Amino acid sequence: MPSRNGPDPTQEAMPVERLEPEPLAVGCVETSSIARGLEAADAMLKAAEVRLLACNPVCPGKYVVLVGGLVAEVTASVRAGEAAAADTLTDAIVIPNVHPQVFDAFTASSSFDGVEALGMIETFSVPAAILAGDQAAKSARVDLLEIRLARALGGKAYVLLTGEVAAVRAALEAGARAAAKNGLLLGTTLIPAPHPDLVEKLL
Numbered sequence: 285m286p287s288r289n290g291p292d293p294t295q296e297a298m299p300v301e302r303l304e305p306e307p308l309a310v311g312c313v314e315t316s317s318i319a320r321g322l323e324a325a326d327a328m329l330k331a332a333e334v335r336l337l338a339c340n341p342v343c344p345g346k347y348v349v350l351v352g353g354l355v356a357e358v359t360a361s362v363r364a365g366e367a368a369a370a371d372t373l374t375d376a377i378v379i380p381n382v383h384p385q386v387f388d389a390f391t392a393s394s395s396f397d398g399v400e401a402l403g404m405i406e407t408f409s410v411p412a413a414i415l416a417g418d419q420a421a422k423s424a425r426v427d428l429l430e431i432r433l434a435r436a437l438g439g440k441a442y443v444l445l446t447g448e449v450a451a452v453r454a455a456l457e458a459g460a461r462a463a464a465k466n467g468l469l470l471g472t473t474l475i476p477a478p479h480p481d482l483v484e485k486l487l
Contacts, residue, residue: 308355308382312350312376312414313411314374318341318345320347320372325349328364334361335353337352338350342439343439346439352382377411386414388428389417399487401477402482402483405420412441413442426451443459449476
């Protein structure tokens with residue numbers, strides 16, 4: 285009988301379901317307990333008509349639940365998740381009218397024409413990174429390259445984006461403000477004309 289022990293899920297890319305049509309809103313709940321996170325996921329799905337986009341443990345022993353749907357339903361779902369998580373809740377968000385690029389960024393499958401400037405927003409939680417990426421994409425003409433959801437990052441997450449220098453700077457400022465509201469912004473960086481070898485390794 286084959287072993288049930290597979291690759292460590294906290295070290296692999298988080299699978300995120302792509303919905304067609306895309307939901308009007310996304311919600312995310314992150315907990316410091318895997319067991320309580322699983323309970324929160326169940327409560328979220330039972331509380332409202334939402335679709336489960338992702339539901340996985342992440343480093344360092346946290347749990348992330350991502351749902352999508354109508355704004356009111358997602359809001360109700362996240363509130364139920366927050367209640368179930370109780371004192372293990374580390375962060376939670378609801379994003380109405382989420383930017384379409386966010387879904388491609390989850391899987392690093394965005395299409396773009398070259399990298400003129402490179403920007404990164406680093407956060408202490410997955411929800412904060414999703415919020416930062418959404419606000420960055422909405423605030424300037426940039427392409428989201430990736431939203432890395434805490435896999436093999438010690439519980440941190442980041443947003444990687446590109447565009448003209450001025451646009452990237454504006455996007456970084458908007459995304460950083462969003463992530464900083466709950467004190468979960470770690471930092472940002474802007475690299476004009478990044479070296480091609482660096483771009484190749486990142487992408």
